[in-house]
Amino acid sequence: RGTAIRSAEVLVTSPDRNFVTLRITTEDGVVGLGDATLNGRELSVASYLSDHVVPLLLGRDAHRIEDTWQFLYRSAYWRRGPVTMAAIAAVDVALWDIKARIAGLPLYQLLGGASRTGIMAYGHASGRDLPELFDSIRHHQEQGFRSIRVQTSVPGIDAVYGVAAQPSSSGRYDYEPAQRAPLPAEEDWDTRAYLRHIPTVFEAVRNEFGPEVPLLHDGHHRMTPIQAARLGKDLEPYDLFWLEDCTPAENQEALRLVRQHTTTPLAIGEVFNTVWDYQTLVREQLIDYVRSAVTHTGGISALRKILDFAAQYQIKSGIHGPTDISPVGMAAALHLDLAIHNFGIQEYMQHGAKTNAVFQQSFTFEDGYLHPGSEVGLGVTYDDDAAARYPYAQAYLPFNRLKDGTVHDW
Numbered sequence: 001r002g003t004a005i006r007s008a009e010v011l012v013t014s015p016d017r018n019f020v021t022l023r024i025t026t027e028d029g030v031v032g033l034g035d036a037t038l039n040g041r042e043l044s045v046a047s048y049l050s051d052h053v054v055p056l057l058l059g060r061d062a063h064r065i066e067d068t069w070q071f072l073y074r075s076a077y078w079r080r081g082p083v084t085m086a087a088i089a090a091v092d093v094a095l096w097d098i099k100a101r102i103a104g105l106p107l108y109q110l111l112g113g114a115s116r117t118g119i120m121a122y123g124h125a126s127g128r129d130l131p132e133l134f135d136s137i138r139h140h141q142e143q144g145f146r147s148i149r150v151q152t153s154v155p156g157i158d159a160v161y162g163v164a165a166q167p168s169s170s171g172r173y174d175y176e177p178a179q180r181a182p183l184p185a186e187e188d189w190d191t192r193a194y195l196r197h198i199p200t201v202f203e204a205v206r207n208e209f210g211p212e213v214p215l216l217h218d219g220h221h222r223m224t225p226i227q228a229a230r231l232g233k234d235l236e237p238y239d240l241f242w243l244e245d246c247t248p249a250e251n252q253e254a255l256r257l258v259r260q261h262t263t264t265p266l267a268i269g270e271v272f273n274t275v276w277d278y279q280t281l282v283r284e285q286l287i288d289y290v291r292s293a294v295t296h297t298g299g300i301s302a303l304r305k306i307l308d309f310a311a312q313y314q315i316k317s318g319i320h321g322p323t324d325i326s327p328v329g330m331a332a333a334l335h336l337d338l339a340i341h342n343f344g345i346q347e348y349m350q351h352g353a354k355t356n357a358v359f360q361q362s363f364t365f366e367d368g369y370l371h372p373g374s375e376v377g378l379g380v381t382y383d384d385d386a387a388a389r390y391p392y393a394q395a396y397l398p399f400n401r402l403k404d405g406t407v408h409d410w
């Protein structure tokens, strides 16, 4: 039949950083794209798709998205995990792209239509010190961002998550966390120094930029529950939009302790890959925002179900949008952001020029709001010639060691 899957190609390219893209084509020649990028483990997902999933897709009806999802999830036998769920996500998103293209509609129209006029974005301001940070915040405000994530260096710590090593001439302060090298870079960490420093940063930012601008901060998994509780409480006077990944949440119950001590809103989940990672966090209202990206959580079908579950507990979306979510993954996020009722905010790190040469996108960013646009499907096309110019390059996210050499969450 016309909608039978004729081919499924796994495309690896590395313009500004590594990306893995799945391109599904039907007998009728309708093309759908899915993002399968897993930062630092990209080739595992490329192999999972090429070696084990693509052979199962050929001949299947592209319209049967839910059946294909359930088939891939249950026939794998081995459940969950970032590689499996990124692979399933890529198939899911590509099939949604195809369905919307066949329908002649932008994808959000198939997800319930627009529930808002625009999607509030937040940008990543950072600085090694307050002057650099203030310059970075002003730069992002000049670009139109109305919500700002604030990350800075910490006295006594040499290299820390989320801070550009130096203001880059190109995007100025936009940084790529993964580094092209055969080994992960070792960075250092000292939680007590961090806990002493961060409240002074937000005191200075609020004094300089006022009480209104929504400010976000990413704890990036590095604190224990009691340390997270301390920071959440210390930041209450600065009225954060959210404190993110305040503590590793494999133990979801750990957030009970944090919740007891602070009203600072909490966002968790960018490293999660199924609804089961959220079950206690949502049911006990231990978080306020679901951080998962479409790409890492089994696709639009799966993240939609997680967000509908969260909506029953007044928990909102905060979809992960760093540069290692490709333009295909970002487009999927924007279509979902526009349609769901319990939208919270969308992370938006701008991709570089080389990436934008490989992926043609139709989304817009104006006056602080994103919009997926009105092109059919996801609104993204892939340029094979541009992609061929950028072969895969091994790259890793950094990791931390404490002063005594103990490995620590980064």
Ligand SMILES: O=NC(=O)[C@@H](O)[C@H](O)[C@H](O)CO
Binding pocket: 039, 177, 218, 220, 270, 322, 323, 324, 347, 397
């Ligand atoms: O909130 N954003 C983040 O935490 C990101 O910067 C992640 O460290 C990287 O995307 C991991 O690939």
Ligand SMILES: [Co+2]
Binding pocket: 218, 220, 244, 245, 270
């Ligand atoms: Co984060």
